[in-house]
Amino acid sequence: xxxxxxxxxxxxxxxxxxxxxxxxxxxxxxxxxxxxxxxxxxxxxxxxxxxxxxxxxxxxxxxxxxxxxxxxxxxxxxxxxxxxxxxxxxxxxxxxxxxxxxxxxxxxxxxxxxxxxxxxxxxxxxxxxxxxxxxxxxxxxxxxxxxxxxxxxxxxxxxxxxxxxxxxxxxxxxxxxxxxxxxxxxxxxxxxxxxxxxxxxxxxxxxxxxxxxxxxxxxxxxxxxxxxxxxxxxxxxxxxxxxxxxxxxxxxxxxxxxxxxxxxxxxxxxxxxxxxxxxxxxxxxxxxxxxxxxxxxxxxxxxxxxxxxxxxxxxxxxxxxxxxxxxxxxxxxxxxxxxxxxxxxxxxxxxxxxxxxxxxxxxxxxxxxxxxxxxxxxxxxxxxxxxxxxxxxxxxxxxxxxxxxxxxxxxxxxxxxxxxxxxxxxxxxxxxxxxxxxxxxxxxxxxxxxxxxxxxxxxxxxxxxxxxxxxxxxxxxxxxxxxxxxxxxxxxxxxxxxxxxxxxxxxxx
Amino acid sequence: xxxxxxxxxxxxxxxxxxxxxxxxxxxxxxxxxxxxxxxxxxxxxxxxxxxxxxxxxxxxxxxxxxxxxxxxxxxxxxxxxxxxxxxxxxxxxxxxxxxxxxxxxxxxxxxxxxxxxxxxxxxxxxxxxxxxx
Numbered sequence: 001x002x003x004x005x006x007x008x009x010x011x012x013x014x015x016x017x018x019x020x021x022x023x024x025x026x027x028x029x030x031x032x033x034x035x036x037x038x039x040x041x042x043x044x045x046x047x048x049x050x051x052x053x054x055x056x057x058x059x060x061x062x063x064x065x066x067x068x069x070x071x072x073x074x075x076x077x078x079x080x081x082x083x084x085x086x087x088x089x090x091x092x093x094x095x096x097x098x099x100x101x102x103x104x105x106x107x108x109x110x111x112x113x114x115x116x117x118x119x120x121x122x123x124x125x126x127x128x129x130x131x132x133x134x135x136x137x138x139x140x141x142x143x144x145x146x147x148x149x150x151x152x153x154x155x156x157x158x159x160x161x162x163x164x165x166x167x168x169x170x171x172x173x174x175x176x177x178x179x180x181x182x183x184x185x186x187x188x189x190x191x192x193x194x195x196x197x198x199x200x201x202x203x204x205x206x207x208x209x210x211x212x213x214x215x216x217x218x219x220x221x222x223x224x225x226x227x228x229x230x231x232x233x234x235x236x237x238x239x240x241x242x243x244x245x246x247x248x249x250x251x252x253x254x255x256x257x258x259x260x261x262x263x264x265x266x267x268x269x270x271x272x273x274x275x276x277x278x279x280x281x282x283x284x285x286x287x288x289x290x291x292x293x294x295x296x297x298x299x300x301x302x303x304x305x306x307x308x309x310x311x312x313x314x315x316x317x318x319x320x321x322x323x324x325x326x327x328x329x330x331x332x333x334x335x336x337x338x339x340x341x342x343x344x345x346x347x348x349x350x351x352x353x354x355x356x357x358x359x360x361x362x363x364x365x366x367x368x369x370x371x372x373x374x375x376x377x378x379x380x381x382x383x384x385x386x387x388x389x390x391x392x393x394x395x396x397x398x399x400x401x402x403x404x405x406x407x408x409x410x411x412x413x414x415x416x417x418x419x420x421x422x423x424x425x426x427x428x429x430x431x432x433x434x435x436x437x438x439x440x441x442x443x444x445x446x447x448x449x450x451x452x453x454x455x456x457x458x459x460x461x462x463x464x465x466x467x468x469x470x471x472x473x474x475x476x477x478x479x480x481x482x483x484x485x486x487x488x489x490x491x492x493x494x495x496x497x498x499x500x501x502x503x504x505x506x507x508x509x
Numbered sequence: 510x511x512x513x514x515x516x517x518x519x520x521x522x523x524x525x526x527x528x529x530x531x532x533x534x535x536x537x538x539x540x541x542x543x544x545x546x547x548x549x550x551x552x553x554x555x556x557x558x559x560x561x562x563x564x565x566x567x568x569x570x571x572x573x574x575x576x577x578x579x580x581x582x583x584x585x586x587x588x589x590x591x592x593x594x595x596x597x598x599x600x601x602x603x604x605x606x607x608x609x610x611x612x613x614x615x616x617x618x619x620x621x622x623x624x625x626x627x628x629x630x631x632x633x634x635x636x637x638x639x640x641x642x
Contacts, residue, residue, distance in 0.1 A: 063633040064626075066549060066617040076553040078560070086606055151638055181636045192635055242554065303630055304637035329629050330620040334613050339593055341531035343612075347620075348532040351630045375556045416605065438602040441609060 004200045005055045007207040008095065011216035014236045014246055020212070021251040022048040024505065025232055026258060027219045027267070030097020031491045032477040032498040033258030034198025035138060039502035040256075041209035048250055049206055050232070052218045052259075053093035054239040055199060056100065061189030065328030068188040071240065072101055074377065081367055081382035081444065085437035087288065089380070090445045091262055095215050096199030098260070102445075102491065103186045103308040103326075104175035104195050106144040108135050109486035109493045110316065121483035122454035125464045134496035134503075141205075142176035142196045144492070151182030153305020155354045158296065159324045160310050162406030168398075170312035173323070176201070176491075186307035187327045217248050218376075222255055222271040222474060229255045229273075229473035242376070254473045254505060256466075258498065261480035265369050265450045266378050268461070268468075276470040280451055280461050284367035285485055286444035288384055289359040290392050291325050291335055293412040294403030295421060296352045302326060303350075316487055319388070320395045322402070325357040334441060335412060337420035346412070356402065358395030359446065361485035362388040369450050382444070384437040392442065393435045400427055415439055446490050451480035466501040477501045510551045511543075517582045518565045519546045519615075525589040526615050533628050540622035542615060549618065564610055571596065575604065 022045075026037040029051040037049040062068045069077035074091045081087040092101045111128025118127040138144075147156070149172075163170040176196040183192055193200070203213055219234040231252050236245035257264045265281035268274040305326075312322040325332075329347065332355055336346040367382030393415075400411045400422070410421035416439040418430050433439075454460030457469035466481050468474040477498035479490050486493045511519065523537025523546075530536075537543075550558055572578040572592045581592060596608035620626055 063631075064621050066545070066621050069617075070549065070552045075557050076549075078553070078557045085602070153637070182638050183633075183635045184637075185633075185635075240552065301630070303632070304634060328620075329626075329631050330613075330617040333616050333620070334609065338597065339526045339612060340528055340590065343616075344527065344532040347629045375554075377554075377556065438605075 004204050005057065008055050008203060008213045008215060010054060011236065011239055014216065017246045018248040020048060022046045023252060024254040024256060025050060025250050025252040026256045027232060028097060028258035028260060028478065029095050029198055030258060030260060031099050031198060031494045034202035035495040036256050036258055036477040036498040036502045037211060038202040038205045039499050040505060041206045041211040043506040047206060047211040049211060049213045050217050050219055051095050051215045052237060053095065053215065055095040055215050056189060058191050058193045061191050063188065065188060065330040072189065081380040083367060083381050083383040085384060087382050088443045089447060091260055095203065096197040099197035099491065100189055100199065101187055104177050105308060105489040106139065106142065106174050106176045106492040107488040109488055113487045117483050122456055122460065123464050123483055131496045134499040135492065138492060138495040138499055142201050143178045144174050144176050146172035146174050147306045147309040151180050151306050152309045153182055154300045155302040155305050155326065156309035156324045158300065158354050158406040159356055159402060162402035163312055165405035166401060168312055168402065169314045170310055173308055173311045180306060182305045184303055184305055184307050184326050219267065220270065222267060222273055224273060224471060227472055229253065229471060256475045256477050258477040260478050261448050261450045262369050262378050262380065264476055264478055264480050266371060269371060273471045273474055274451065274461050274468040277458055277461060279459065281369045283449045283452055284369055284382060284447060285449035286362060286382060287359040287446035287485065288362055288388065288392060288442040288444045289357050290396055290440055290442055291355050291357040292396055292399045292403065292414065293335055294354045294356060294408040295349065295410045296354065296408050300352055300354050302354055319361045319391045321359050321488060322395065322399060323357050325355040335414040337412065356399045358392060358399055360388050360391045360395065361487045363485065364388050384442060389435060389437055397427065397431050400430060448479035448482035448490055451476050452483045453481045454483060465504040466497065475501050475505065510547050515562065515565050516543060518569050519543050521582050521589055522568060522611060523615050525593050526612060527619050533625055535622065535625055537615065537619055540619050540625050542618040545618035545621050564607065567607055568611055
């Protein structure tokens with residue numbers, strides 16, 4: 001079997017200035033870009049897929065967290081959103097984008113979410129059921145299926161037992177994997193090659209249809225003439241250092257921006273396209289999340305089992321999704337209290353620990369993405385509203401209840417001012433505490449909304465097919481188009497919308 | 510990559526954060542935190558490298574500014590521990606974030622040591638369920 005990246009052009013292949021033309025240029029190879037390029041190529045378009053980062057093979061992934069984080073994430077994984085707190089946010093850079101490093105969670109947004117978008121956010125054609133065909137097609141292409149029992153491991157099963165004991169519904173997480181062995185290394189890249197990230201599931205399909213895939217090329221602007229897109233310009237960039245090399249100019253009458261909701265609005269701003277409404281870069285939405293670490297008397301061995309094998313959508317309509325969590329100890333240990341011997345004693349107790357997390361759809365919180373005074377990286381602000389913080393706090397309490405119902409002897413809640421750890425009889429201390437954004441480390445890796453869709457060009461950047469209102473031939477196919485939170489992990493919805501955009505470009509739909 | 514004063518700050522902070530003994534025998538120095546920190550810094554983009562340097566400078570000067578004590582590296586071991594403790598539980602959010610940021614970077618470096626990782630249980634196993642009934 002050939003390597004999935006066979007035919008992908010990388011930094012070493014770029015021997016001089018690049019000048020190419022195609023029917024469609026897709027900028028960004030993550031969930032949106034990968035699917036858009038695959039679907040367009042399948043419909044006979046001559047496609048060029050452009051990715052700023054390099055391609056990573058299974059053998060490039062490193063078990064050691066720090067090395068992987070510096071290689072795979074923008075700003076060496078130190079990116080934060082700033083506002084009424086510091087909120088770490090991770091965006092991947094590499095062929096496959098975020099699909100390389102996420103836990104492969106692939107869930108459809110519930111119908112009531114799409115109806116809410118339709119009714120409250122000016123996307124009437126996207127109500128419940130509107131994406132069913134696209135969801136199904138993407139699920140087939142990526143092998144989405146519930147996590148099998150055989151690779152769950154005790155970390156996932158204790159969560160299920162806790163939920164069952166409390167009557168909280170939960171289910172095996174649907175994921176885009178084929179042949180997962182439960183190595184729990186999703187976050188640092190799947191060394192088993194089981195994860196169907198877009199570099200594995202979509203890129204080979206693009207190339208087999210004659211498409212071209214260029215990595216290590218940073219697109220810095222979209223070209224246009226009299227309101228009509230004509231291509232993109234940029235530079236070859238050295239992997240990991242970002243040093244600029246040869247110039248790149250790609251011509252096409254159609255450009256699909258899928259650079260992610262942090263980068264796409266910056267590209268629009270630099271190109272002076274899609275900015276007439278004044279909404280590009282604004283309305284940054286996120287799923288802030290918090291985690292607890294449940295401490296058990298029996299061995300959990302959390303190092304094995306699907307990274308996030310079980311989840312609960314029981315409280316989804318109340319703004320909460322509950323999940324099992326796993327990541328490298330160096331990342332998870334930020335939840336531990338103290339330092340010195342106290343920290344060491346928690347570190348050696350990892351084998352009896354199960355981390356769970358809650359994310360909220362945060363309907364009251366918002367931020368924006370702007371150009372920084374220097375450098376290429378954006379300046380990102382975010383304000384976590386007290387009401388959404390209260391939802392997270394409630395979620396933490398429920399996670400503790402699940403942990404105790406599963407037999408945990410104590411839980412590390414990771415909240416400033418609340419004892420760490422707490423026992424079952426101390427849960428009221430967490431429940432009754434006045435917790436603000438400054439008392440926790442709330443990460444937010446699901447981000448969207450900065451180029452939101454809608455029918456009204458005055459209040460949105462693109463229409464319901466991702467077509468930018470004020471520019472012909474320019475489309476957006478990343479999570480920036482979401483007009484609201486999908487309430488669940490955004491990848492599958494992003495992919496379904498990207499497929500819908502590709503169908504539209506091809507004259508379908 | 511690190512200046513000599515920055516090296517002293519990282520070394521002092523890593524041994525205050527991870528002193529020798531306890532549940533894991535190795536100290537920060539034993540685990541090679543300083544060398545790893547150098548490598549980590551070298552691989553960061555310039556802006557983020559500058560922010561890490563600012564963090565180190567802040568750690569060095571925060572005892573002086575906030576607690577009216579000597580700069581971090583001038584302190585005795587016990588006082589450094591007290592400084593970290595004060596930062597970690599401070600009522601000032603920015604000081605707590607400073608502590609958390611330092612601890613995150615040092616933890617990444619500490620846990621990158623194979624012996625330390627093994628004691629934590631982090632041993633790679635690509636097929637943990639293979640052969641199980």
